[in-house]
Amino acid sequence: MATWNAGLAIGIPLIDIQHQQLLDQLDALANALKAGKGEYELKSIIKFLEMYVNQHFRYEEQCMHRYQCPVARINQDAHQIFVDRMQLICQEIERSGATLALANQVQQELTNWFVSHIQMIDTKLKSSISG
Template sequence: MKNILYIVWSEINKLGIPIIDEQHRGVISTINSLHYFILTGHGQEIVKPTLIMLEQYVDVHFKTEEALLTEANYPALEEHIALHKGFIEKIKKLSTDPNRNMDSDLVLKFLKEWWLGHINKEDRKYVPFLEK
């Protein structure tokens, strides 16, 4: 059971933009690692390092995405950047939470829902602009 992946990356999550898909998958991989540690009883120790790692990785990813969208003159760029900022702020808040007994299951659920929702709803909107 410990080898079961929390999120299985599949074709339906791809946007068809190789560098973006690769980075999106990198985040999924990190979320899956957190899930693995929760299953093995180490969620509490790993949740904050995971959030710190994600904060840095996601920053690199968002910079990549925003540069491509700027280049493509994406009309909803500002709104998209605001969504990214909101996520970074939430992650920062969680990673600096003084609560030692943070609920790693809730963090895991939040990460999955936000990330898959963002990719499949918000990011998908810009695809036609990058394909032009």
């Protein structure tokens, strides 16, 4: 699991809090899948993730646009890739239920992607705001 740590902070408090909450929920989804949790719990986590991902991505994209961040378009495209992957995984959860394979897929394709995205793209926003 990817645990939030100071190395993932980009220095913008609201975005850092949102990143931490998203990582926590991705971990909760992977753990629920590993534990074979029921449909209700899985759907609850997924619904929260879908809502929160959309809210966070929209806010972050607005910030990048407002501060003319040079990676704004790359960030927007990357967000769409994440949303598409998440939708495919959620569809597979609907079909197959909680499985260890899906837990690993959440970890590899969503959580690891998200951590990498923070480190490679989101960090560029801070220099746009302070520069």
